[in-house]
Amino acid sequence: MKSRITKLFGIEYPIIAGGMVWCSGWKLASAVSNAGGLGLIGAGSMTAEVLREHIQQCREATVVDGEQKPFGVNVPLMKPNSAELMQVIAEEKVPVVFTSAGSPKKWTAWLHERGIKVAHVVASSTFARKCEEAGVDAVVAEGFEAGGHNGKEETTTMCLIPAARKATSLPLIAAGGIASGEAMLAAMVLGAEGVQIGTLFALTQESGAHEAFKRRCLDLNEGDTKLLLRKLSPTRLVKGGFYDAIEEAENRGASPEELLDIIGIGKTKVGIFDGDVENGELEIGQVASLLKGNDIEPVAIVMQRLVLEYEQALASLT
């Protein structure tokens, strides 16, 4: 499993836990880092001061046998407070930043000057090329399967990873639809050198999401998440009251303004953090249906199983 990704981040396994709103606090990030992956704090749902607290707690929690494990922060660049978040990250000397939802040129040089490694999340090979121009250290190519905000091209992981591999020579991390060691290996076969996993970690014990959200997501069937909101910013949502309202509006040709009204403000908090699965906005990857019936497990168990499955899948080919 050693690759340019394990070397770049100084981790044992090329497994990154995506920085997910309301899920990826210091508990989840530190658990993944302590289990040999790279945990990311998801700053998308945080103020600068909340982020500082999570960074400090994460740093404390990732000292194992006197040694500091690496961890990172994910910053969605469309967030109005992204400059403040970056300031905190620099002050707190976070070793790794994953940027997303914006231009990789915006912060890469600034972060590099402060000794911080940078990965950027893309949904197309065009943006993968822009990452290389911007000098980022690694690219995350995230397919249509992924939960939450998604690319306009709707390119699936199966088609996106080979495209990104062709477009750039940078270390490549696959995301979207990966929740098993077999899928990890499949992503590697397609050209990735590491994986970013969201859904599987969002539904662990250490995830900051409400238990009702986790239970709902562990009970989904195929087709129970869909990409909606193409007129604004394509987003994969879980079926429920919030979803129904948006789908109904879209089916009758609602304008972007009307859709914004329906979305309202703070609905991911209502759904994911407060656990109101009927009225809140629920975001999870399509791969959740493959986890149907699973327990809410600790990260350590999930990581062990991923690694074992990967090794078994590899051994079965040889």
Next chain:
Amino acid sequence: MKSRITKLFGIEYPIIAGGMVWCSGWKLASAVSNAGGLGLIGAGSMTAEVLREHIQQCREATVVDGEQKPFGVNVPLMKPNSAELMQVIAEEKVPVVFTSAGSPKKWTAWLHERGIKVAHVVASSTFARKCEEAGVDAVVAEGFEAGGHNGKEETTTMCLIPAARKATSLPLIAAGGIASGEAMLAAMVLGAEGVQIGTLFALTQESGAHEAFKRRCLDLNEGDTKLLLRKLSPTRLVKGGFYDAIEEAENRGASPEELLDIIGIGKTKVGIFDGDVENGELEIGQVASLLKGNDIEPVAIVMQRLVLEYEQALASLT
């Protein structure tokens, strides 16, 4: 590459060429069978008598060194003439039938009584289970990436193959997003025992499609095919005049009736067979963008490359 799929169909490589409207005549089917895969004649665009002619030509063209190679016919069961097509298939003693777009229970026993092997195409694990109940010999699980008619669940190949693998013990063929040996191997890692490939073969010299269609499809960028027509039957279309008219109508909330009016009759013939890429309905898989700039090549070359890529990808893991 030997698997239950190669054994079931008596073929060298577990590679099936999908039966695609206007593309999969006897020339394409026989070329794939002669190159060691299983070629399918696509009856979706044929009358019973046209199908009979293609079967007879295919049979003649697949005698190699005095030995008859296997080939098959794909029958979309929603076709009004499917009973007539089945009658011709039985009279002509075609060894293999792939059914799609309907219930696997409808024809399986009838075909088995006549010594014909049956595979059925599904887009969900629910239908994969129904295939097992119906007694089909193999299941094709086709992901969201695939061209043309598609599942309502929008499950991608990455998520669908493991789900189908879990749902059934039948020999499993992966479809959607597969146009390279690496993607073939990835599909195998996810649980498939063979692959059905459409796009790559639709754009070969032997495909019955018009050259203008092939050239258009070999010039697509990521995002240039999209799944539309969710209110009728979800269909992956290529951008162009026909696509624009449907997208515009959908964005303003057009009813199913209005969409049917826009679709009209015979538009896939206009686009794919006649080569009017602006006014016709163009169907191709999302993976086409990975083939951008390729030549229109003979099937023999395409098959050789697939096998070589697969072997190299496998060797690189071991």
